[in-house]
Each structure stands twice: as structure tokens, then as C-alpha cells.
Amino acid sequence: MGKYFGTDGFRGTANENLTADHAFKVGRFIGWYYGELRRRSGDDTPARIVIGKDTRLSSYMFEYSLVGGLTASGADAYLLHVTTTPSVAYISRVDGFDCAVMISASHNPYHDNGLKLINGNGEKMEDEVIELVEAYLDGNLNAFGQEWKELPFATGDKIGRSVDYVAGRNRYIGYLISLGMYSFRGVKVALDCANGASWNIAKAVFDALGAETHVINAAPNGTNINDNAGSTHIEVLQKYVVENGCDVGFAYDGDADRCLCVDEKGGLISGDHILYIYGRYMKERGKLVNNTVVATVMSNFGLFKAFDEIGIDYAKTAVGDKYVYEYMKEHGCCLGGEQSGHIIFSKYASTGDGILTSLKMMQVIMSRQKKLSELAAPFVVYPQVLENVRVKDKKAAQNDPNVQAIVAKVGEELGSTGRILVRESGTEPLVRVMVEAEDEATCRKYVSSVVDVIKANGHTV
Structure with missing residues (x-):
């Protein structure tokens, strides 16, 4: 981990150790850097950077600061507005952007925020680029074979522009809907959107697939993200599912790259349960590439015992979805994740995607015609x-x-x-x-x- 960026971006308390000036400078650097890469390859068109944000009060401030830095360096900034981290990764990859920025502190309280840098493949930014960003923030940048005391400003018609790109978010919603293999008609589904980025996306997807959708914590006000809501407070959804007779419930975190589930009895279905249920489903259909599921060292011992019993191999990485994805990419694995609900389905996404995870759980439920509690039962969680x-x-x-x-x-x-x-x-x-x-x-x-x-x-x- 670097001085500013950890395994999940540059995170801190808004305007204390992560300031609007930091965001401006990050925008200045990536706008210049990707523009310079283009110029050196003979392409004189401006760099294209796409930005998403969650519902925190400070996300607007950071968005505007990023846009100021990007356009000042001659890049064009495309705004997805309030959206999920996985949607930003998806659009970065499919729409040919140079890179992307997601403004979010994930499951942290509202007063924190973060800048997640994503490359043009929809993956977490390469370490070598992060190191250059940090060098620029500290005033000792050396890039392209020379030292840069300051970066040049774009002038005249080379100044960048900002573009409303809400169409990209809508296309991501369409993509999720297209992955629905079954109608959810007749299924009563509860969604806890954590007053975060999924609030205007998740219900649209489940409604389109025919579910009777019940939504809680989908009224963000800038300060209530993750506040007694979402995957970090799963007890709220557990109570709601039982009291309202729902068939299943899904809880997301602030930027919706995590999902935890609740079965029809109100039982918690963790990320480990999800890996077991979907790993078994894939093995039974002959779709589990390398017969391997990737977990972390913090996954429950019961998960590995359960995999042993059904003949599924597993790998254990360091804690962090970054390390899970790196192992999956290197070894060609198709399923991996963390106990916390970061689940990666590499055929469909390059990062954890909470809404996608809930769709995949629905796929197993509908295909096997079983309750979620039945699907999870063979996996015994060890104390x-x-x-x-x-x-x-x-x-x-x-x-x-x-x-x-x-x-x-x-x-x-x-x-x-x-x-x-x-x-x-x-x-x-x-x-x-x-x-x-x-x-x-x-x-x-x-x-x-x-x-x-x-x-x-x-x-x-």
C-alpha cells in the first residue's frame, strides 16, 4: 500500500485527510497522463475519463474537483452521476474509456469518502500508475523520462469538457437485466440499498425481471449512507424479511460492490455461503473452470470442509478483493470472493458486483426450485x-x-x-x-x- 492509496483507493475523512485539492490534483494527473499516452502514440484526441459517485454529501464536491482537474489537463470527463462501483468498471471497459474514477468510501460512514481508480479494462488501477499519482501529489513526479515540477495546463480549444453520460448507467442496468435467465414472477424479494449507490438501480432490475420487489433504505439524503442500513447492518433486512414474509432478501453496501443475503427464515447468507451455493451450482453443470473457487484466508473453515465434501478445489488469497481478482485472472478461475460479500463472477464482471451477485443467487433459486435456506444447509459454519x-x-x-x-x-x-x-x-x-x-x-x-x-x-x- 502507498502513502495515499490502499487496496481500495485513496480513502479518508472528507476535507481532512482527503480534500477537494487532492481530488483536483488526481484529476490533473490522470487527465494529463492519459492524454500524454495518446499523444505519444500519435493520437491527438483528448483522453476520455468516466466518473461515478455514491450518495455521500461530499461526493459532489469531489466530483466537481475531479472534473476541474481533468478538463484543466485537456481531458474530457464523462459523468455517470450517482451509480455503483461495478457500473463504473463495466462502462470503463465496454465504452473504451482510458480510465475511470469512482467516488466512494464503500461501507464507511458518510463523513468518509474515497477515490477509486479503475483502468480501461474495468480493473483496479495498476500499481505503477498509482505510484505516479502519489509522486505527483508529493511534488516529485518523474514520468516519460523527465521530472515534472508542474503539469502543463491545456489552453484554447485543447481545454477539456464535461459530458452528461447517464446513458452509460442506463446501459449497465440493461446489461444486468439481460443476465436474468429466469422470470422472478411470484417471488417476493426484499432489497436493502443502504441509502447508497444502488438506490436507483437495483429495484429497476428486479422489477424488470418480474419480482414483487420491496425496497428499504432507498432514500439517500447525503448523510444516511450505511447508517443502520445495508450489508453492514444485515439485522435490519433480516427483521424485514421475516416480518413481511419475503422469500429472499439482498443487502448491498454503499457503492454496491458487496452483497449479503437473507433466507426466507431470516438467516444470514454470507459471502462464504454464496461461494458455496454458486460454486456447487456451477460444478453440477460442468461450468466450474479448473474446478476451483477462490476465497481468502478469512473465509470460514466450514467452507473449505464443505468444498472438500463435494470435491471442489479452492485457493486462499490474502484479504482483499484485489488479491482475489489477481489470482482469478492469473489462473483463469471464474468464481471468487470474500466472506464480506465481495463476489467476483469473472465471466460477467471485473470486480465485485452486489446486484449481479443477487441475480446469480436468484438464478440458483429459480433453477433448483429450492429455498435459499435449503441451498445453504450443507455448509456448516464453524464457530x-x-x-x-x-x-x-x-x-x-x-x-x-x-x-x-x-x-x-x-x-x-x-x-x-x-x-x-x-x-x-x-x-x-x-x-x-x-x-x-x-x-x-x-x-x-x-x-x-x-x-x-x-x-x-x-x-x-
């Missing part, structure tokens, strides 16, 4: 205990021979009945100790044994 230990030095704590010895001992004692995972936080001075086993008491016993050694060896603050 999990996670303790965050605040330490002086994360690497020193993890590399301590005594800590490594107790971790190895726990792993040996658990054997095939569970697992232990010790990893450092990417953003805080924490070591996370997690154990999954057949009962909670066993989990707690083994977590405590590791934490006690970390403390006894003087690593805690």
Missing part, C-alpha cells in the same frame, strides 16, 4: 473466535519463536477439526488471533493460549 492484540511491533510479535511455537502446537492439536490464523492488521498496531473449531469453548481456549504467550513475551502495549 470462530477472533481477538485483536495491540502490540508494540507487529512483525516482532509474529516472528517471536515462542509465539510461532504455540501457534504451531495449536495447529497440530486442531488437526482437521479446525484451524488457527495469526495475521497483522494492515492499518493498526494489532495482531489478530483467530481460531475456528467445532465448538466455541475450544476456540476460546486456543486463542487465549496464543494471546497469553504474546503478552508473556512483552509484545503488548
